Amino acid sequence: MFSLIVGLVVAVVLIVLNIVLSKLSFPKEGRILAILVILVGYIYWGFEPFAHHEMHPHVEHASYSFDGKQDIEALEHAGKDATEIKAFWATIAKIAEHKGDAVAGKALVTANCTGCHSIKSEGFPEIMSDADAAASYGVTPPDLSIAGKVYDKNYLIAFISNPVKAMHIEHKYPVGGEKVFPMPASDFMQPQEIADMVAYLSDAAQKVPAPTVKKGASEFEISKAVNKEVFETACVRCHAMNYAGIHAKTTAEVMSKYIGATPPDLSQYIRSRGEEYLHNFINDPQRKLSGTGMPRVGLTEKAESQVVEYMTQIGDSKKDEREALAPKVLIYLTILAVFALLWKQKIWRDLH
Amino acid sequence: MAEFEKANSIGEWFDQRLNVKAFTKVMMTEYWIPKEINFLWAMGALLVMLFKLLIITGIFLLMYYKPDANMAFDSVNYTIMQEVGYGWLFRNIHGVGASVVFLVIYIHMFTAIYYGSYKKGREMIWLSGMLLFVLFSAEGFSGYMLPWGQMSYWAAYVITEIFGGIPFIGGDLVIWIRGNFYVSDATLTRFFMLHVLLIPVVLIGAIAFHFYTLRFPHVNNEEGEFFDYKKESEKYLAGDKANSKVIAFWPDFLSKDFMVIAVFMVFFFYLVFYNNGFAMDPVNFDKADGMKTPAHIYPEWYFLWSYEVLRGFFFEIGGVSGKDLGLMAFGFAQGIFLVLPWLDRSPMVKPANQRPVFKYWFWLLMADLFVLTIFGKLPPTGINAWVGFFASATFLGLFIALPFLTKIEAKMVGGK
Structure with a gap:
């Protein structure tokens, strides 16, 4: 409704401008051009920015603090009880204050995590094939080699404490519901222990060397390899990227049993959703698409931009070429237009 | 076969065979604008x-x-x-x-x-x-x-x-x-x-x-x-x-x-x-x-105005369903521009702004097409549906009124 009023105001301004223009001693062709530009500009505004604004309501921008503030605000705004969620995030904040010990963390992770998760960089191999793991757990558990780098520290603490809450998928795994999330909550552990494990994961991630690329690889190739590593950890357990030859580690059939939907191939998502949508969506899927089976994965701001950049590098791989060619073509055409103008003037000099 | 003399230039060679010079005159240098x-x-x-x-x-x-x-x-x-x-x-x-x-x-x-x-x-x-x-x-x-x-x-x-x-x-x-x-x-x-x-x-x-x-x-x-092209071209x-x-x-x-x-x-x-x-x-x-139906289905921008006419009638009138009314309006919108020369009954051939009645009709039509186009993309709910209905009805009304309006104009300008 607000936009409608804005549109009408714009229309009135344009009409007034039109009348003013017609009163001024403005060259006739210039006046016609001005009216044409105004009309075309107005219709463009109507079916593009205005229509998008009307069809895609604004959502809060992505937040990377993972302190539950937005969740609490949303609940309070809706007039619902936020006590439980407040208490949960208060606990997380307390755990985060502990200084973690990576050595102690390693022992804890070895005892508690490596039964299901591999940490290849630290010498903990996968115990089952992707297909078997998917069949056993519902989805292939992630390798944790760079988990400490890709996922936010606060988020990891929240995740270890209570995965379902951290991921915002309570609607898929309600307390006391039939389905149980494959990874158990560890909120029975001591705060110091959780802090230690997170410290270890972070430590291990720092030790992972940059992905190897061919000798003489271009900057584009190097950045693509770095981004791919993050993308594979963050997305590929469920999603395929066909245009990069990447298949989802969990098959569509198993996935649809797990979350009740088939996760899409992400090859063209940079074109179909766009950068801004992807950022807001990945940061917290429920905010853009309430009820979706996709969990909040808790990527750090950097990791998330690497994921989106990788989607651009695969889905819009000629972006650099396009941006390099554009000014050349436009300069060429501008010069052509100048010559065309001069030629026209030469011919028409005799006609007046 | 016609007698051909030896050509002295490539141009002449083609001219003998394709009458290039006369053709260029007719199509280009003596085609008058x-x-x-x-x-x-x-x-x-x-x-x-x-x-x-x-x-x-x-x-x-x-x-x-x-x-x-x-x-x-x-x-x-x-x-x-x-x-x-x-x-x-x-x-x-x-x-x-x-x-x-x-x-x-x-x-x-x-x-x-x-x-x-x-x-x-x-x-x-x-x-x-x-x-x-x-x-x-x-x-x-x-x-x-x-x-x-x-x-x-x-x-x-x-x-x-x-x-x-x-x-x-x-x-x-x-x-x-x-x-x-x-x-x-x-x-x-x-x-x-x-x-x-x-x-x-x-x-x-x-x-x-x-x-x-x-x-x-x-x-x-x-x-x-209107002027004498022969005289002017000479x-x-x-x-x-x-x-x-x-x-x-x-x-x-x-x-x-x-x-x-x-x-x-x-x-x-x-x-x-x-x-x-x-x-x-x-x-x-x-x-x-x-x-999987997309959340919003809409055509490309250039079809939005006729799409909006199609869905503008969303309720039953006189026992005819909204869908059928929309289809009829859509058919009308597709065909009506074709007969424009016969709907405009004023003999005046002038820019719209110099025509006493037609100028209002023209700019009203433009405004209506703008409204139809912009609302053709929005979901047809609440006020949007009504804007669509009135804009569609206005579109039909404008074309139905055109013969009468231009007849009035014809009288005003005295058949000039």
């Missing part, structure tokens, strides 16, 4: 330019495109957009060109309406032009289906469904058009045929015919003035170009056309490189899925 024109008179040449760009890029795309429901999407978005050298450029030019061609068609068409260029001997120009509009619409619609994205699929579904509203044969007709009970591979391949063969061939013929229709009544001018040929009311098609008229085309191309390629989202809808980068 009025001098009182503005840049809006260059839209025809601009359309030829855009049509050429579409054909050339289309030929390149055709080399890699696969008209198969399983392969079409990836052949466009992977093979052409990412693998083929400059495939992305050809596709962007083709996609943006298809959208911009309609912008220029509309400017061309409303220039004709504004200056009364469909009247008094120019009816065939108008009719052949409207035929071209119909053909371009069919070409645009069939081409939009080819990338086989979600919008391709659902636009095809909605538009083919419209034929189901035709009494008695509707249901069978829809199946016949689709080649299946639903939009499927068969639909894609037949629309591919239409897009790359049948419609382009007919289009080229229709363009030639449109040019031919201009030959005898001549192009209209800015003041709607003045021109005698060297008094400044006082002649005519100019030659070549080089006079075309030099101005080229200028407009060159300036327009800067704008066009800006869109191709930097702002092509309006012509290549994001939703169409999701692969076609007959089981």
Whole structure:
């Protein structure tokens, strides 16, 4: 409704401008051009920015603090009880204050995590094939080699404490519901222990060397390899990227049993959703698409931009070429237009 | 066989065989165009330019495109957009060109309406032009289906469904058009045929015919003035170009056309490189899925006004369902422009702003088409549905009122 009023105001301004223009001693062709530009500009505004604004309501921008503030605000705004969620995030904040010990963390992770998760960089191999793991757990558990780098520290603490809450998928795994999330909550552990494990994961991630690329690889190739590593950890357990030859580690059939939907191939998502949508969506899927089976994965701001950049590098791989060619073509055409103008003037000099 | 003397130059050699000199005179240097024109008179040449760009890029795309429901999407978005050298450029030019061609068609068409260029001997120009509009619409619609994205699929579904509203044969007709009970591979391949063969061939013929229709009544001018072309052209040929009311098609008229085309191309390629989202809808980068309806289905911007007329009647009136009323209004909107020369009963051939009654009608129609276009994209809920209804009703009303309004105008100007 607000936009409608804005549109009408714009229309009135344009009409007034039109009348003013017609009163001024403005060259006739210039006046016609001005009216044409105004009309075309107005219709463009109507079916593009205005229509998008009307069809895609604004959502809060992505937040990377993972302190539950937005969740609490949303609940309070809706007039619902936020006590439980407040208490949960208060606990997380307390755990985060502990200084973690990576050595102690390693022992804890070895005892508690490596039964299901591999940490290849630290010498903990996968115990089952992707297909078997998917069949056993519902989805292939992630390798944790760079988990400490890709996922936010606060988020990891929240995740270890209570995965379902951290991921915002309570609607898929309600307390006391039939389905149980494959990874158990560890909120029975001591705060110091959780802090230690997170410290270890972070430590291990720092030790992972940059992905190897061919000798003489271009900057584009190097950045693509770095981004791919993050993308594979963050997305590929469920999603395929066909245009990069990447298949989802969990098959569509198993996935649809797990979350009740088939996760899409992400090859063209940079074109179909766009950068801004992807950022807001990945940061917290429920905010853009309430009820979706996709969990909040808790990527750090950097990791998330690497994921989106990788989607651009695969889905819009000629972006650099396009941006390099554009000014050349436009300069060429501008010069052509100048010559065309001069030629026209030469011919028409005799006609007046 | 005629006697041929030995030619003294290459030019003469061709002239003997093809009568090149006389042909050039008839088609170019002594084809007369009025001098009182503005840049809006260059839209025809601009359309030829855009049509050429579409054909050339289309030929390149055709080399890699696969008209198969399983392969079409990836052949466009992977093979052409990412693998083929400059495939992305050809596709962007083709996609943006298809959208911009309609912008220029509309400017061309409303220039004709504004200056009364469909009247008094120019009816065939108008009719052949409207035929071209119909053909371009069919070409645009069939081409939009080819990338086989979600919008391709659902636009095809909605538009083919419209034929189901035709009494008695509707249901069978829809199946016949689709080649299946639903939009499927068969639909894609037949629309591919239409897009790359049948419609382009007919289009080229229709363009030639449109040019031919201009030959005898001549192009209209800015003041709607009728004058003696023979007398004016003699003045021109005698060297008094400044006082002649005519100019030659070549080089006079075309030099101005080229200028407009060159300036327009800067704008066009800006869109191709930097702002092509309006012509290549994001939703169409999701692969076609007959089981998943997109949240909003809307046509490309140039069909929005008629789409809004189609859905403007959303409730029953006098026992006729909203759907049938919408279909009738839609049919009316498609056909009514064709008979414009006979609806306008005022003998005045002048720019709209110099016509006492028609000027209000013209700008009201423009405003109404703007409202229809803008609301044609929005979800038809709440106030939007009512705006759509009133704008659709206004559209019908404007055309029903036109013969009466122009009759009043005819009386006011005393048959001049």
